[in-house]
Amino acid sequence: MTGRRDGLRTREEILGRSMQVASVDGLEGVTIGRLAGDLGMSKSGVIGHFGSKESLQLATVGAAGAVFVEQILEPVRGQEPGLARLTAALDAWITYLGSGTFDGGCFFCAVSTEVDGRPGPVRDSVVAVTRAGWDFLVDEARLAQRLGEIDDGVDPEQLVFELHAYLQEANWMFQLYGRHDALARARTAVQRRLADASPDAGGKRR
Amino acid sequence: MTGRRDGLRTREEILGRSMQVASVDGLEGVTIGRLAGDLGMSKSGVIGHFGSKESLQLATVGAAGAVFVEQILEPVRGQEPGLARLTAALDAWITYLGSGTFDGGCFFCAVSTEVDGRPGPVRDSVVAVTRAGWDFLVDEARLAQRLGEIDDGVDPEQLVFELHAYLQEANWMFQLYGRHDALARARTAVQRRLADASPDAGGKRR
DNA sequence: CCTACCGATCGGTAGG
DNA sequence: CCTACCGATCGGTAGG
Numbered sequence: 001m002t003g004r005r006d007g008l009r010t011r012e013e014i015l016g017r018s019m020q021v022a023s024v025d026g027l028e029g030v031t032i033g034r035l036a037g038d039l040g041m042s043k044s045g046v047i048g049h050f051g052s053k054e055s056l057q058l059a060t061v062g063a064a065g066a067v068f069v070e071q072i073l074e075p076v077r078g079q080e081p082g083l084a085r086l087t088a089a090l091d092a093w094i095t096y097l098g099s100g101t102f103d104g105g106c107f108f109c110a111v112s113t114e115v116d117g118r119p120g121p122v123r124d125s126v127v128a129v130t131r132a133g134w135d136f137l138v139d140e141a142r143l144a145q146r147l148g149e150i151d152d153g154v155d156p157e158q159l160v161f162e163l164h165a166y167l168q169e170a171n172w173m174f175q176l177y178g179r180h181d182a183l184a185r186a187r188t189a190v191q192r193r194l195a196d197a198s199p200d201a202g203g204k205r206r
Numbered sequence: 207m208t209g210r211r212d213g214l215r216t217r218e219e220i221l222g223r224s225m226q227v228a229s230v231d232g233l234e235g236v237t238i239g240r241l242a243g244d245l246g247m248s249k250s251g252v253i254g255h256f257g258s259k260e261s262l263q264l265a266t267v268g269a270a271g272a273v274f275v276e277q278i279l280e281p282v283r284g285q286e287p288g289l290a291r292l293t294a295a296l297d298a299w300i301t302y303l304g305s306g307t308f309d310g311g312c313f314f315c316a317v318s319t320e321v322d323g324r325p326g327p328v329r330d331s332v333v334a335v336t337r338a339g340w341d342f343l344v345d346e347a348r349l350a351q352r353l354g355e356i357d358d359g360v361d362p363e364q365l366v367f368e369l370h371a372y373l374q375e376a377n378w379m380f381q382l383y384g385r386h387d388a389l390a391r392a393r394t395a396v397q398r399r400l401a402d403a404s405p406d407a408g409g410k411r412r
Numbered sequence: 413c414c415t416a417c418c419g420a421t422c423g424g425t426a427g428g
Numbered sequence: 429c430c431t432a433c434c435g436a437t438c439g440g441t442a443g444g
Contacts, residue, residue, distance in 0.1 A: 104323045127382060258439080
């Protein structure tokens with residue numbers, strides 16, 4: 001009984017460390033020997049929980065997806081669907097970028113550019129998780145439009161393209177240049193873009 | 207005489223291959239043995255031109271910076287300074303993203319997220335080159351504002367934050383999802399943002 | 413530019 | 429979960 005529980009706990013410790021390492025050095029930087037050294041265990045003890053490095057990478061992506069859901073999607077479940085929830089999610093997303101949850105900043109910003117040129121299950125998994133985040137934003141934007149909170153002339157996909165761009169740019173600028181004002185710039189950009197998309201703004205075509 | 211010329215040519219062949227590999231698999235993916243295999247030469251033949259892997263990485267970043275200057279900054283030198291040149295540079299930048307110049311898309315998009323968590327000369331070099339591109343955009347935006355082509359209420363850094371975000375998002379979406387419409391979305395976003403920043407648009411505060 | 417080699421580390425397995 | 433080990437590859441050097 002305690003054996004199984006300890007096994008699950010060790011597995012989660014491995015995944016926790018693996019996410020941190022991947023956020024800084026990418027999924028290729030997650031080597032079995034390094035995790036073993038960091039966690040004070042043997043290589044076979046690490047890999048035994050997953051079977052192969054690819055399985056470990058897939059489990060790491062899944063664990064990071066769960067963190068994303070927990071930090072951005074869960075907190076906004078209580079919000080009114082539509083513009084209120086969209087705004088709250090973007091706010092939580094920017095907060096997450098500066099939260100220090102991962103040592104290397106946004107896990108998927110780091111990992112998606114790493115795997116985008118390497119076909120295979122790991123890439124497919126990263127595509128699926130990031131697409132879920134993207135689709136969530138588009139769905140809320142579409143709903144907001146149907147509710148009359150966003151002007152009819154706006155293309156929801158184009159709107160999300162721009163909003164998501166601010167999030168990625170903020171993480172890039174913060175991580176590469178250490179500029180803490182990047183997060184404030186993203187908030188400013190999001191507010192401006194949503195204000196322009198409101199029906200009150202007269203549409204502004206698109 | 208031909209000896210020195212051949213040496214320089216080989217060096218450029220190594221750097222050309224190194225840039226391609228780095229755009230797909232990152233600077234850590236550029237291993238001496240892999241380059242040697244790809245180019246049909248020995249490992250010592252490759253590393254002899256640079257002395258160490260770090261020097262090879264630095265030379266690769268420098269070579270990619272030269273490509274960036276050649277494809278984006280050189281073509282817009284003939285444009286009128288200010289808004290015309292800013293617009294032309296953004297246009298050339300988006301064209302570069304879809305040009306197939308590098309197998310893995312924008313070299314610096316791939317490499318900057320890789321090195322942002324690894325202090326050292328390679329990171330410093332990537333910071334310097336990307337900053338030069340950023341500063342170029344800010345300088346042109348400031349000039350455009352002084353010329354009355356951009357409204358006085360606009361913050362040039364905030365404007366460039368948003369414009370640069372569209373460029374990065376386009377590369378991200380294109381590389382990860384294979385969506386060719388990402389480039390058109392970036393053009394749409396750039397046009398809309400610049401139109402909103404024009405004095406004719408009445409400022410729109412910021 | 414080459415061959416031949418160095419110690420370290422890689423992912424992974426055998427056997428317990 | 430461990431030790432002990434495998435072949436492959438890593439960055440780099442010696443000597444030519």
